[in-house]
Amino acid sequence: MNCEQYQELLSDLVDGFGSGEDRNRIESHLSGCVACAEVRDDFVAIAGYCHEHRGEYDAVPNERALWLRISNTIEAENAVRAKESVPSGASSWFRLMNRSWQLSFGQLAVAVAAIVLVVSIATVASMKQLYSGGSNVRTAGPTIGTNNISLDDRYRQQKQAIAYWKDRVELNKARWNPEMRDTFDRNMTVIDTALNDSMKQLTQNPHDPVSEDILNDALNDKVALLKEFADL
Amino acid sequence: MKSFEELYQRHNRRVYSLCLRMTGNVTEAEDLAQEVFIQLFRKIGSFRGESAFTTWLHRLTVNQVLMHFRKRGVRLEQTTEDGEAPIQIVKGTENPNAMPVVDRIALDKAIAQLPPGYKMVFTLHDIEGHEHEEIARMLGVSVGTSKSQLHKARMKLRGLLRQQIKPK
Amino acid sequence: MKLFSSATRNWVKSFSVFLLLALTVGAAHLASAQQKVSRHYPAGKNVRLELKNIAGTITVETWARDEIRVTATMDNRKVNFNPRQTDAGLVIDIAADNRGKVDVGDMNFKIELPARSSVDLETRSGQITVSNIQGDLVRAHIWTSGDITLSGINAARVFATNTTGDIYFDGEFSSGGTYEFKSGKGNITLRLPANCGFRLVATAPTKEIKMGPFWHPGMKLVSEGRRITGDVGDGRASVTVTNYQGTINFLRR
Numbered sequence: 001m002n003c004e005q006y007q008e009l010l011s012d013l014v015d016g017f018g019s020g021e022d023r024n025r026i027e028s029h030l031s032g033c034v035a036c037a038e039v040r041d042d043f044v045a046i047a048g049y050c051h052e053h054r055g056e057y058d059a060v061p062n063e064r065a066l067w068l069r070i071s072n073t074i075e076a077e078n079a080v081r082a083k084e085s086v087p088s089g090a091s092s093w094f095r096l097m098n099r100s101w102q103l104s105f106g107q108l109a110v111a112v113a114a115i116v117l118v119v120s121i122a123t124v125a126s127m128k129q130l131y132s133g134g135s136n137v138r139t140a141g142p143t144i145g146t147n148n149i150s151l152d153d154r155y156r157q158q159k160q161a162i163a164y165w166k167d168r169v170e171l172n173k174a175r176w177n178p179e180m181r182d183t184f185d186r187n188m189t190v191i192d193t194a195l196n197d198s199m200k201q202l203t204q205n206p207h208d209p210v211s212e213d214i215l216n217d218a219l220n221d222k223v224a225l226l227k228e229f230a231d232l
Numbered sequence: 233m234k235s236f237e238e239l240y241q242r243h244n245r246r247v248y249s250l251c252l253r254m255t256g257n258v259t260e261a262e263d264l265a266q267e268v269f270i271q272l273f274r275k276i277g278s279f280r281g282e283s284a285f286t287t288w289l290h291r292l293t294v295n296q297v298l299m300h301f302r303k304r305g306v307r308l309e310q311t312t313e314d315g316e317a318p319i320q321i322v323k324g325t326e327n328p329n330a331m332p333v334v335d336r337i338a339l340d341k342a343i344a345q346l347p348p349g350y351k352m353v354f355t356l357h358d359i360e361g362h363e364h365e366e367i368a369r370m371l372g373v374s375v376g377t378s379k380s381q382l383h384k385a386r387m388k389l390r391g392l393l394r395q396q397i398k399p400k
Numbered sequence: 401m402k403l404f405s406s407a408t409r410n411w412v413k414s415f416s417v418f419l420l421l422a423l424t425v426g427a428a429h430l431a432s433a434q435q436k437v438s439r440h441y442p443a444g445k446n447v448r449l450e451l452k453n454i455a456g457t458i459t460v461e462t463w464a465r466d467e468i469r470v471t472a473t474m475d476n477r478k479v480n481f482n483p484r485q486t487d488a489g490l491v492i493d494i495a496a497d498n499r500g501k502v503d504v505g506d507m508n509f510k511i512e513l514p515a516r517s518s519v520d521l522e523t524r525s526g527q528i529t530v531s532n533i534q535g536d537l538v539r540a541h542i543w544t545s546g547d548i549t550l551s552g553i554n555a556a557r558v559f560a561t562n563t564t565g566d567i568y569f570d571g572e573f574s575s576g577g578t579y580e581f582k583s584g585k586g587n588i589t590l591r592l593p594a595n596c597g598f599r600l601v602a603t604a605p606t607k608e609i610k611m612g613p614f615w616h617p618g619m620k621l622v623s624e625g626r627r628i629t630g631d632v633g634d635g636r637a638s639v640t641v642t643n644y645q646g647t648i649n650f651l652r653r
Contacts, residue, residue, distance in 0.1 A: 011383040042390040050358040070269045171280035187544040187563040190584040194644035210623040231259050257500040
């Protein structure tokens with residue numbers, strides 16, 4: 001047997017395995033071979049260190065942030081599940097909507113009369129409001145408002161994602177080489193410029209479809225780029 | 233959710249450390265730890281108490297890491313080829329003395345440099361204290377493969393640790 | 401007439417020799433620091449190559465052999481490089497193979513494969529050049545800076561995207577195909593045959609869109625011409641071109 005073959009048996013020896021005969025054979029080789037004896041000593045040192053320090057754990061870099069990520073995911077999943085399980089949960093509204101109705105002619109007539117009365121009152125009230133404060137209604141501009149809100153919401157949501165990934169990038173950035181840092185920053189500026197340009201356009205013309213598309217695209221690009229570099 | 237948070241508080245370090253040692257990457261380990269706790273929440277109802285909770289969670293974590301490696305196409309037998317990751321010690325430069333005191337930082341650094349297959353077996357055997365039979369079952373390989381991977385891992389670690397302390 | 405004294409000429413001569421020597425030594429050192437690896441893999445007719453690099457150039461060319469040759473030149477000799485053969489073809493993921501490594505350095509790839517192949521290429525920075533691919537897919541994505549040059553392409557799906565750098569496409573659009581080109585800052589040039597047909601959405605919010613010979617009055621200008629939409633020819637291929645801060649240019653072959 002050569003040294004390489006002896007060394008292959010050393011792991012077993014260190015872990016306390018192998019037959020007595022094997023052990024004797026290896027031990028007698030080790031007593032005359034400095035190189036193999038060194039390998040054995042190193043294995044003992046490595047395995048011994050690991051054994052001694054078993055049960056020592058590393059701390060999560062940000063324990064609280066990780067918990068928030070976990071709990072958010074679980075809560076989101078629970079919300080989806082709750083939504084999907086409405087039919088089996090048979091809420092009172094669900095039961096009300098799904099039961100079969102058997103009405104007499106009298107009951108039916110009363111119900112129809114009640115519906116007509118409610119609709120009439122509602123119509124008169126809304127007509128009155130329209131004529132008394134018409135200009136206010138028009139200037140409120142529901143389309144513009146809704147549009148702006150949804151865009152803002154989208155922007156806010158993306159901004160949260162951006163902040164999260166940005167933190168992760170910043171954590172690793174110090175380890176990158178200067179060239180990589182420079183490339184990343186330059187390209188992030190390109191995306192930010194597109195973002196700012198489209199935001200500026202949208203403040204002047206909130207309905208501009210091109211700026212809306214570019215804003216969405218650039219936000220997605222920014223998140224994707226941060227995500228890609230967060231691992232680096 | 234409160235009681236689950238307590239579970240998280242009690243076990244997050246254990247889970248994260250195992251993920252970190254098996255992947256050697258902080259971000260990956262964090263993502264995997266997150267996935268383990270989400271899986272734990274989903275599966276906690278199936279815990280029957282036949283084994284200790286920590287053993288059950290440990291298995292869940294190992295499975296999650298293995299699944300992650302499988303998705304990345306890492307095979308247990310995969311090793312870097314000689315000449316392409318030349319972390320070899322040139323003959324004559326070895327430290328003639330015995331191994332210096334192994335320290336945590338040096339060991340963690342060296343483990344991170346091991347090929348995935350070696351890293352898994354070394355972590356499970358030497359750090360986590362599993363027997364080869366258990367490791368073979370977990371990884372779906374033979375006991376012989378587990379033993380041989382451990383030997384190769386220790387040899388590689390030895391080289392890496394000696395290289396770290398080699399005088400510049 | 402002598403312009404320089406003999407002392408000056410001697411000094412210039414010595415300096416030139418020194419410079420030449422320094423350059424030679426420098427080049428030799430650079431060559432020895434790099435490592436070149438070349439590998440061959442068998443390939444069927446419709447093979448798919450997937451490559452995810454970190455930094456460096458990617459050049460893909462075709463040849464008349466049923467095999468893939470990957471030649472990689474790397475700055476860092478400790479880089480892990482483990483190509484994986486799959487049922488579909490070949491996967492090279494330098495990013496995953498070297499996860500956790502601080503500085504992998506540039507890795508330049510030259511890949512030769514059969515023309516009827518699909519290629520899916522991605523890098524964090526560096527140039528991508530693909531020539532003469534006739535397969536189903538050509539995807540070239542650069543996360544940050546680098547030019548993309550696709551020439552002699554005839555594929556059903558083409559995606560070319562970068563953040564900074566030019567994108568050049570010279571090829572054909574097949575009927576029913578999908579083609580997307582997108583840059584943050586750089587010029588996008590598409591060189592197409594006169595008879596090609598496609599439905600276009602081209603958006604360049606800050607610079608010009610030059611339709612060249614493909615312009616016709618039926619095309620629609622949106623937002624003061626920052627977007628052009630409309631059909632060219634039979635309009636059967638779908639083409640989307642977006643450039644945040646650069647021009648879009650259509651040329652006829």
